[in-house]
Amino acid sequence: MYTFMTVEGQKEINYLLWKIKNTMVFKKADLKKELKSELGGHFEDTILAMMTPLPDYYAKELHDAISGVGTKEEVLVEILCTLSNYGVKTVAECYSKQYGSSLEKDIKGDTSGHFKRLCVSLSLGNREENPNVDEAAAKTDAEALYNAGELKWGTDESEFNRILVNKSYQHLRRVILEYEKLSGKDLEESIKSEFSGDICMGLLYLVKCIRSKIDFFAERLHKSMAGMGTDDKTLIRIIVSRSEIDLGDIKLAFERLYGKSLESWINGDTSGDYKKLLLKLIG
Incomplete structure (x- = not known):
């Protein structure tokens, strides 16, 4: 296995990053083969993630989440609820090319109940994208959520799915405010009291994304490192996938929420060249 010398470690990392960004000089397949033969562990995982086009990377992460023993439900929701319609459809297309099966079909085969319905709906990428907000319509949807949960014996999960999965984020932010006026508590509290298990987690993640995608990613990063052990797969996925999008904002949100820097x-929580590379990516 390749081991960096202490003095030269940063130079070697910089060189690898240069090689990845200049794949015209190297055939990508050859470079991946070379790196896999030289590297190992989470350092290798991070480098290979950086080399993979984002739609293909997300497709792989979704496949890993639903293949094998058990399902990584949090990963499914994290990816699907943070992508645009175009992003979802592009990832679904890459998924089909890579694995010879549709993302929707595989989600249906590996999940169940109301959580399956939520994930399948998210995987279709049919959210409204009109940036304009109709206040009257927002009040109507807030009332529909209230009637489907707090005022109902049992819960009408289909109403939560219909509104939270299909309406635009701009519209839903107004719905959340109207809901709080109507019920006297925030939507997350109501979801916790009305739902349980995976569907509760899925809806909570969705509402957190609606409120602030930046804060949601900061929370996911914190969770990946809090407590015993590290969820390195989540840590790598978020840092690599957001590194050229909004990682700077996520860093600021992380420090605001948790009082200490992401760095x-x-x-x-990490060590060696793996740590050096993550710190290089977050700047």
């Missing part, structure tokens, strides 16, 4: 958490 300090990574310093304390």
